[in-house]
Amino acid sequence: MPSGPLVSVIIPVYQVERYVAECLDSVLAQTYTDLEIVVVDDGSTDGSADIVAEYAERDQRVRVVRQANAGLGAARNAGVRHSHGEFLAFLDSDDTLPPDSYAVMVDTLVGSVSDFVVGAMTKQIDGAYRLPGWLVPLHRTRRIGVRIDDAPEMLPDIFAWNKMFRRSFWDAVPLAFPKGSYEDHVPMTTALLSAHAFDVLPDVVYRWRTRDDDSRSITQRKHEVANVTDAVAIKQAVCEVVDARASPEVRRLWHRTMFNDLRPYLHEVPSGSEAYWHALHHGVAGLLARVDADDFAAVETRLRVLCWLTARGRRADVERVLARFGDPATPSLLQRIDDRDVLVVDDVVDGIPADLVKLSPTDRNLRARLVSVTVDGSQVIIRGVAQVIGLPDRGVEPTVAVRLVDPTAGSEHDVAAEPAPALEKHRPPRPNGAPTPAGFTARVDVSAWGTRVLRTEVVVDIAGIVVSGPFTGRQPDAFTLVEPPVHASWHPGPGLALALVH
Incomplete structure (x- = not known):
């Protein structure tokens, strides 16, 4: 070079x-x-x-x-x-x-x-x-x-x-x-x-790298008092920078996402010392004081409940909720009650406001696993499994489509997929209360798209609630398939891309 x-x-x-x-x-x-x-x-x-x-x-x-x-x-x-x-x-x-x-x-x-x-x-x-x-x-x-x-x-x-x-x-x-x-x-x-x-x-x-020895890096020592103290102090310092320099829209997004890093610290509460709990309690309370109700309502519901309890010093209730989240024998944590999707914790803790457990769109997360890609003439046959996390089971079968996105033209086209229950053995791990995963097969005719490179997404519709996103997992982690007239490749992040080969 x-x-x-x-x-x-x-x-x-x-x-x-x-x-x-x-x-x-x-x-x-x-x-x-x-x-x-x-x-x-x-x-x-x-x-x-x-x-x-x-x-x-x-x-x-x-x-x-x-x-x-x-x-x-x-x-x-x-x-x-x-x-x-x-x-x-x-x-x-x-x-x-x-x-x-x-x-x-x-x-x-x-x-x-x-x-x-x-x-x-x-x-x-x-x-x-x-x-x-x-x-x-x-x-x-x-x-x-x-x-x-x-x-x-x-x-x-x-x-x-x-x-x-x-x-x-x-x-x-x-x-x-x-x-x-x-x-x-x-x-x-x-x-x-x-x-x-x-x-x-x-x-x-x-x-x-995540280390597996005694010299673990800073990010692997969440259980230490000094670590949680530094973490909440840095979070406060970042808040000051954001509040001083960012536009209202950027500040709003930061306030809605800044609690995400606290998850591992909250999960250390049952085994943490009193000094650990003291540092976490006061740190979370300080952060919560910076955020208005609308922004806090957009935080993922399980995290929102844990932060709310922690800010109020309710350690025993934090431990009860964590135990409920981690018990595989627990009935579905997500339920639809009075036309509201909610997180059910009132059987283990008292005094939880109704709005605190109401699910928001940020709770919904698509997990789409690519199982295989094959070529039949000008058609690409895509097989996969899709599952929406953070949504109570509606008791209906989801419908799935593969969306073709042309980034250059800014256009999209959805190709309906057929159910393929046999593929559900390839499903990602199913969290407690998640809807049944859906296996699917989609036939995509790329001949009408010329030489353009198409990005793909998976679209899942469950009783009118639509969630979309790229394929986020497969084995092996990356592949390239060139079988004229089709070129297909998959990489973490961009997902599956399709193009014609001449």
């Missing part, structure tokens, strides 16, 4: 001798080679320092900065101060990169006038790297030159390491990482709100 802009890659290192070699190997294997790799040894006492020193001797692009232990944020800031690149990227020393990550991001920034680019990431889940469900709609399509008011759903993407920044933007804002845990949140929120434009890619540019 011809010489291009220098990319400074900042890698803080602390006690990661098991992982840092794999991390550095993934950087050095990048197809984009104009890199300045600044490794900041944050006072490691294991073998990490020796490992990174060996890499620096082997490749002149690797440079090591040493400092006394000061924490991840300080190490990143030190790396930025010692860097000279036109573009700036961050990588945690226990994670890795796909080979084309930096090539894709550099190519995007060179071709745009945006301040930074953000790509998709996969997280290690049960030993495999998968795109987290909440990221799927954020990175479904390529978007160039957007502002946060155009794409407010990007606000929860507060990771530093799936982004590449223009150094001029970083210095002008200016951006820096604070001390403590969750150091990404405030500077990345500030970046999203300050950018005159940013680019969003469907490409996976980062692999996030």
Whole structure:
């Protein structure tokens, strides 16, 4: 590849001798080679320092900065101060990169006038790297030159390491990482709100590891008092940034989504210490005081109930509700009562307002699994399973369609699918109270669409309630099928794409 802009890659290192070699190997294997790799040894006492020193001797692009232990944020800031690149990227020393990550991001920034680019990431889940469900709609399509008011759903993407920044933007804002845990949140929120434009890619540019040893990362220590204290403090700090810089529409979306990160902390309540509960109770109460009733009503209902109880100091009731949610023998938690879809918890806790347990559209979540794709002439035969979570069972069979979306023309066309009960053995795990999953087969004739690339979605109608979205899962995790006249491919995020081959 011809010489291009220098990319400074900042890698803080602390006690990661098991992982840092794999991390550095993934950087050095990048197809984009104009890199300045600044490794900041944050006072490691294991073998990490020796490992990174060996890499620096082997490749002149690797440079090591040493400092006394000061924490991840300080190490990143030190790396930025010692860097000279036109573009700036961050990588945690226990994670890795796909080979084309930096090539894709550099190519995007060179071709745009945006301040930074953000790509998709996969997280290690049960030993495999998968795109987290909440990221799927954020990175479904390529978007160039957007502002946060155009794409407010990007606000929860507060990771530093799936982004590449223009150094001029970083210095002008200016951006820096604070001390403590969750150091990404405030500077990345500030970046999203300050950018005159940013680019969003469907490409996976980062692999996030979850550790299985005693050196687990910050995000894996939700049970610690210090962790929950930092988490709610950072959440308050982000609220201050959003309230000061964001438009009313963006503030409203943030207030409706900021509680999502609290789920794992709430689930630690039964085993948490009194100090843990004290920190969580006061933190949630402070956050709840910032949100008006309409915005809180849009929070997913189970989470809303748990936060409401926590803010009022009702620990025993939080534990009762959590036990009810986790009991597979419990009757359906979601029921239709007096023409209202509700979450039923009044048999285990008292004094719950009726509006608090009323389900909202945010409770509905489509899970669509792609089972197979075959070709018959100009027809593509799509087999899958769809299920709507967060909706009481209506006692009726859902109808399913496959929607063909032409992003270029902005047009859509629904192809009705036929029921295929035999496919329901491929269903995703069925949560308590969820409607029965629907197996389906759809025949899509692509001959009328010319050479355009079509994106597909699944549309499920249950008694007049329509939920749509992409295929979110299949095995294996990606595939490409070229069987003339059809080209079909599936990747996490964008889902299934179809096109004619000539």
